[in-house]
Amino acid sequence: MQLDLDDRVTLELKRAKDNDRLLHVYLFYGGDKKTMLDEARFFACNLYCGCLECQTCKNILEDKHLNVKHISILADKTMITKEQINDLEAEFSMTSLVEGPRVYIIDGIDTASQAAQNSLLKFIEEPTYKDVVYGILIAYDINNVLTTIKSRCGLVRFMPKSFEQAKDMLANDFNLDDSFMLASLSQNINTCHELVEDEAYLNAKTLVLEFLNLENSKDAVLFYMKNKNLSKLDLTYFLNILINIYRETLTVHKLLSSLIYDKITMLKQAYSKTVLEERLQILLKAENKLKYNVVEKNILHELIVLFF
Numbered sequence: 001m002q003l004d005l006d007d008r009v010t011l012e013l014k015r016a017k018d019n020d021r022l023l024h025v026y027l028f029y030g031g032d033k034k035t036m037l038d039e040a041r042f043f044a045c046n047l048y049c050g051c052l053e054c055q056t057c058k059n060i061l062e063d064k065h066l067n068v069k070h071i072s073i074l075a076d077k078t079m080i081t082k083e084q085i086n087d088l089e090a091e092f093s094m095t096s097l098v099e100g101p102r103v104y105i106i107d108g109i110d111t112a113s114q115a116a117q118n119s120l121l122k123f124i125e126e127p128t129y130k131d132v133v134y135g136i137l138i139a140y141d142i143n144n145v146l147t148t149i150k151s152r153c154g155l156v157r158f159m160p161k162s163f164e165q166a167k168d169m170l171a172n173d174f175n176l177d178d179s180f181m182l183a184s185l186s187q188n189i190n191t192c193h194e195l196v197e198d199e200a201y202l203n204a205k206t207l208v209l210e211f212l213n214l215e216n217s218k219d220a221v222l223f224y225m226k227n228k229n230l231s232k233l234d235l236t237y238f239l240n241i242l243i244n245i246y247r248e249t250l251t252v253h254k255l256l257s258s259l260i261y262d263k264i265t266m267l268k269q270a271y272s273k274t275v276l277e278e279r280l281q282i283l284l285k286a287e288n289k290l291k292y293n294v295v296e297k298n299i300l301h302e303l304i305v306l307f308f
């Protein structure tokens with residue numbers, strides 16, 4: 001499994017652990033979702049083993065370990081709810097059946113209401129659990145986290161790695177199209193060098209270009225029939241790349257010439273800003289459905305229906 005880590009943060013947490021100075025709750029902020037989440041899971045792995053290869057590590061990385069609880073915004077919600085925090089507290093008040101430290105990861109704590117954050121604060125300040133527990137809170141806007149929570153956590157700032165920066169960095173090693181597409185999938189240069197030869201990446205690349213060439217619903221149906229058995233990874237890459245293409249149609253001013261940028265120019269000319277925005281929202285929703293294990297072919301089918 002490829003993890004996107006922030007080397008500085010990894011080192012900081014490793015040092016704390018090696019020196020027995022780990023805090024019980026950390027607040028991660030400033031980074032992109034995948035990096036912060038990967039770092040949180042990596043932190044949990046290191047409490048157990050850290051090899052990333054054994055069954056324990058794999059279970060943690062795949063959110064299947066009984067002692068590691070990953071809480072994220074539910075598919076039909078826009079925020080972490082108070083119920084989720086209460087459930088966490090209830091679960092952790094019972095001793096775990098599995099030996100070893102327990103970890104909870106709350107992805108998007110900044111979305112939680114004040115009441116929900118206060119529940120969490122109480123959970124942190126007056127623990128009802130007997131096991132060793134670590135918490136990782138992930139915030140995208142640290143201003144929306146209660147000061148009282150911030151003061152109880154080790155604050156860990158990630159370096160921002162925007163898509164734009166990654167794309168520019170990758171342009172030294174890859175052509176414009178690959179830089180664009182790879183930067184949509186990872187901001188780590190080593191990962192990108194592996195990805196560029198990866199089958200799922202090559203599939204996604206073909207899919208994206210075919211998709212952008214579709215002209216009518218008849219073509220779209222053929223495209224669907226041909227690709228309906230695509231894997232989850234293919235679809236993830238496909239959506240991530242397409243999302244950035246649509247984002248660029250709404251933001252980019254300076255136009256470069258390459259396969260992808262020509263398509264972006266074409267989209268900009270063919271559709272109004274409203275349509276482009278709508279399509280971007282459809283893609284983001286599709287990406288979200290994928291995270292909640294909606295069947296791949298259904299997601300692709302819906303996409304075709306909504307686009308054509």
Ligand SMILES: [Zn+2]
Nearest residue numbers: 049051054057
């Ligand atoms: Zn391991």
